[in-house]
Amino acid sequence: MTDHLDLLESHAIFILREVVAECEKPVLLFSGGKDSAVLLHLAAKAFAPQSLPFPVMHVDTGQNFPEVLEFRDQAVARHGARLVVASVQESIDRGRVADPGPLGPRNRLQTVTLLDAITEHGFDAAFGGARRDEDKARAKERILSFRDAFGQWDPRQQRPELWQLYQGRVNPGEHLRAFPLSDWTELDIWQYIEREEMALPAIYFAHERDVVRRDGMLLAVGPFVEPRSEEVVERLTVRFRTVGDANLTGAVLSSASTLAAIVDEIALANVSERGATRGDDKFSETAMEDRKREGYF
Amino acid sequence: MKLATKDLLRLATVGSVDDGKSTLIGRLLVDTRQLFDDQLDAVAAASEKRGVGDLDLSFVTDGLRAEREQGITIDVAYRYAATPTRKFIIADCPGHVQYTRNMATGASTADLALVVLNVAHGVKEQTRRHLCIAALLGVRSIIVAVNKMDEVNWSESAYIAILDELNTLAHELGFESVISIPVSALLGENVVERSSHLDWYDGPSVLQALEGSNAGSWSHAGSGARLPIQWVLRQNGGGRTYAGMVNGSTLREGDPVTLLPANIETTITSINSGSGPRHAATAGLSIDVGLADETDAGRGDLLATAPLPTVTKDFEATLCWFGEQPVRAGQRLRLKHTTKVTPARIRELSGVVDIETLRVVDGSQLATNDIGLVSIQTADALVVDDYRDNRVTGSFVLIDEVTNATVAAGMVGRASFL
Numbered sequence: 001m002t003d004h005l006d007l008l009e010s011h012a013i014f015i016l017r018e019v020v021a022e023c024e025k026p027v028l029l030f031s032g033g034k035d036s037a038v039l040l041h042l043a044a045k046a047f048a049p050q051s052l053p054f055p056v057m058h059v060d061t062g063q064n065f066p067e068v069l070e071f072r073d074q075a076v077a078r079h080g081a082r083l084v085v086a087s088v089q090e091s092i093d094r095g096r097v098a099d100p101g102p103l104g105p106r107n108r109l110q111t112v113t114l115l116d117a118i119t120e121h122g123f124d125a126a127f128g129g130a131r132r133d134e135d136k137a138r139a140k141e142r143i144l145s146f147r148d149a150f151g152q153w154d155p156r157q158q159r160p161e162l163w164q165l166y167q168g169r170v171n172p173g174e175h176l177r178a179f180p181l182s183d184w185t186e187l188d189i190w191q192y193i194e195r196e197e198m199a200l201p202a203i204y205f206a207h208e209r210d211v212v213r214r215d216g217m218l219l220a221v222g223p224f225v226e227p228r229s230e231e232v233v234e235r236l237t238v239r240f241r242t243v244g245d246a247n248l249t250g251a252v253l254s255s256a257s258t259l260a261a262i263v264d265e266i267a268l269a270n271v272s273e274r275g276a277t278r279g280d281d282k283f284s285e286t287a288m289e290d291r292k293r294e295g296y297f
Numbered sequence: 298m299k300l301a302t303k304d305l306l307r308l309a310t311v312g313s314v315d316d317g318k319s320t321l322i323g324r325l326l327v328d329t330r331q332l333f334d335d336q337l338d339a340v341a342a343a344s345e346k347r348g349v350g351d352l353d354l355s356f357v358t359d360g361l362r363a364e365r366e367q368g369i370t371i372d373v374a375y376r377y378a379a380t381p382t383r384k385f386i387i388a389d390c391p392g393h394v395q396y397t398r399n400m401a402t403g404a405s406t407a408d409l410a411l412v413v414l415n416v417a418h419g420v421k422e423q424t425r426r427h428l429c430i431a432a433l434l435g436v437r438s439i440i441v442a443v444n445k446m447d448e449v450n451w452s453e454s455a456y457i458a459i460l461d462e463l464n465t466l467a468h469e470l471g472f473e474s475v476i477s478i479p480v481s482a483l484l485g486e487n488v489v490e491r492s493s494h495l496d497w498y499d500g501p502s503v504l505q506a507l508e509g510s511n512a513g514s515w516s517h518a519g520s521g522a523r524l525p526i527q528w529v530l531r532q533n534g535g536g537r538t539y540a541g542m543v544n545g546s547t548l549r550e551g552d553p554v555t556l557l558p559a560n561i562e563t564t565i566t567s568i569n570s571g572s573g574p575r576h577a578a579t580a581g582l583s584i585d586v587g588l589a590d591e592t593d594a595g596r597g598d599l600l601a602t603a604p605l606p607t608v609t610k611d612f613e614a615t616l617c618w619f620g621e622q623p624v625r626a627g628q629r630l631r632l633k634h635t636t637k638v639t640p641a642r643i644r645e646l647s648g649v650v651d652i653e654t655l656r657v658v659d660g661s662q663l664a665t666n667d668i669g670l671v672s673i674q675t676a677d678a679l680v681v682d683d684y685r686d687n688r689v690t691g692s693f694v695l696i697d698e699v700t701n702a703t704v705a706a707g708m709v710g711r712a713s714f715l
Contacts, residue, residue, distance in 0.1 A: 002579055002581070002582060004305055004384065006570075006571065006572065006582065007305075007581050007582075009571045009572075009583070010542060010570070010571065010581055010582045010583035011581075011583075013571060013583040014527070014541075014542045014583050017527040017528045017540060017541075017583075018527060018636070020528070021527060021528055021596055021636070022638075042571075045571050046540075046583075047528075047530065048530070049530070049531075049532060049533050050530060050531060132375045132376075132377070133376075133377050135360075136358075136360025136361075136374070137360055137361065139358070139360055139374045139375050139376060140360060140361060140372050140373065140374055140375075142402075155361050155363075155371070155372060156363065156371055156372075158372055158399070159702055159703045160398040160399065160401060160402045160619055160694075160703045160706070161402050161703070162401060162402060162405040162692070162694055162703070162706045163405045163406060163688065163689070163692050164406075164542075164689070165633050165634075165692065165693070165694045167633050167638075167694060167696055167701075167703060169631075169696065169701040170701060171701065182375070183375070183377070183386060185377045269333070270333060270334050271333050271334055271335050272333035272335055272336055275333060275334075275335030275336065275339075285339070285342070285343055285346070285362075285365075286360075286361070286362045289360070289361060289362060290362075
């Protein structure tokens with residue numbers, strides 16, 4: 001019996017194998033979030049019993065949740081992968097980007113760090129865990145998405161992508177982004193994680209945490225979020241629906257402490273995952289498109 | 298609660314610019330409550346900002362800045378929907394002739410085309426072109442939403458007039474299932490709920506037609522089992538397995554297979570998939586297989602069960618040309634077919650399709666968005682089926698050797714209506 005998760009899994013594995021076969025030097029972008037965890041899990045399946053034929057790269061803003069870094073190192077070790085860390089702090093230290101200050105947002109700076117690392121290592125393809133249901137600009141993007149020599153995405157000039165004939169040829173200096181999870185929804189991701197009994201960072205499961213209410217989000221009090229004078233610190237039972245920078249990613253009120261409970265919660269959600277939790281998408285109407293054009297994930 | 302897995306339908310919208318494709322999809326998604334609250338709020342805010350009313354439904358899928366500024370769809374938007382009976386992957390395609398390549402992208406993986414027509418304008422050239430491409434791409438079922446019925450005072454005679462023209466075209470193109478529905482996407486009449494303005498119409502709403510459609514999954518085909526080899530996996534302790542995605546009919550453990558183009562007969566000894574070993578694999582599954590005999594099979598080779606595909610370096614095909622420059626016979630290109638990439642040449646251009654008449658006429662070149670009949674010559678042998686028998690082994694793309702852009706969609710053989 002083949003169900004829709006088998007078909008989504010098969011499609012993703014097909015894309016992973018196709019890009020590895022056609023490109024010289026791919027890399028898998030790994031944030032430690034649920035989508036990149038699924039992507040790494042699928043990559044391991046695609047090439048088993050051999051080891052991964054590409055390294056894993058974390059673009060590290062230095063503003064991570066500690067649980068996510070811990071998970072990153074465990075996941076990389078479990079799959080015997082080689083980890084490349086591209087550091088936003090180093091980009092700041094080298095003067096490649098302006099220093100936003102110790103608590104300032106670093107989300108947009110990641111693009112420079114990412115593109116510099118792609119150039120430095122000579123990667124010609126980067127796998128990402130982005131899904132089309134996440135955002136209206138991502139809904140428009142090809143599975144193999146071409147980036148010019150400046151790392152830019154041009155949504156008006158995308159290559160036709162017919163059938164499953166993914167063609168990954170680029171000239172030197174250009175690269176591809178490849179999104180094997182394009183057709184997965186958030187619910188598919190959670191059903192798959194449940195089916196595969198995958199490990200995830202602890203912050204995805206309900207726990208008690210000190211939070212403040214800021215910009216319509218529940219932000220976790222910690223090294224990157226200091227309560228402001230007018231803010232009240234509350235201890236609430238929360239979990240995270242997405243993983244981004246600690247100062248831009250909101251928690252949601254939830255008592256879901258198991259994968260089964262999370263699947264039930266997502267099936268009934270009436271707010272989107274990024275709408276509920278992501279400050280980086282709230283800068284403007286087309287925040288994701290604008291960042292993607294510059295070369296963002 | 299254990300969520301049941303549901304049957305999946307892939308559909309693409311087709312039709313001319315401004316006939317209301319994006320508005321219809323927006324309406325369908327809003328009225329079936331597929332949008333999250335914050336997404337609906339964002340569409341309302343964008344509509345207000347651009348002065349286009351309370352809720353411009355086309356903004357649900359027209360998510361790019363330029364699309365919202367110009368009020369047109371530039372590229373395909375993929376949306377995912379689920380109703381109690383079915384899951385849907387919706388490709389909302391652009392109607393503008395300049396973006397025909399993007400429409401073909403959306404339609405190439407669709408089981409069903411949702412055709413949107415403006416009742417006051419009838420079947421425009423671009424509608425004919427889209428329907429012709431959808432038919433070439435192997436879409437067999439269409440649902441025709443005759444839109445903007447509110448603008449003709451819900452007139453049955455206006456609807457019938459359009460339908461006659463459309464049905465003639467659909468018949469010529471050989472669609473097997475044609476369901477037509479009078480709608481107003483703007484007002485939500487006959488999209489999800491049946492309309493009260495259309496007492497002369499007693500058929501389904503668009504949603505009811507989509508839920509009831511039996512358009513088959515695109516990977517089901519009339520050929521034998523095919524496994525284009527993507528990658529060779531070395532197993533612990535020696536031995537190799539051959540990885541790829543099955544298409545055509547089901548591949549089973551113990552099946553006698555032929556390795557092509559080398560023409561070596563062997564047997565499938567094991568099948569492994571993402572969820573472990575299995576005895577059989579249906580189309581669409583990524584697997585790796587063991588073979589009974591030592592072979593030097595590799596990427597670009599293909600394992601097949603009978604009836605076997607054709608091994609060829611010269612074959613007839615139908616092309617949809619998307620290159621910005623016209624193409625003539627003699628042009629050298631790169632060709633990708635299954636997992637094989639080879640230098641290729643258009644040996645002969647034997648005709649160009651006249652979209653108005655659907656006749657094949659003489660021509661010396663294919664301009665952007667033209668459809669033509671060609672003979673293709675390749676440097677390496679390909680293992681092909683006729684596109685009508687198999688959408689995977691029957692399809693190929695042509696690639697510009699300088700820019701690496703995909704410049705044509707190719708289908709092996711000739712559609713019956715040409």
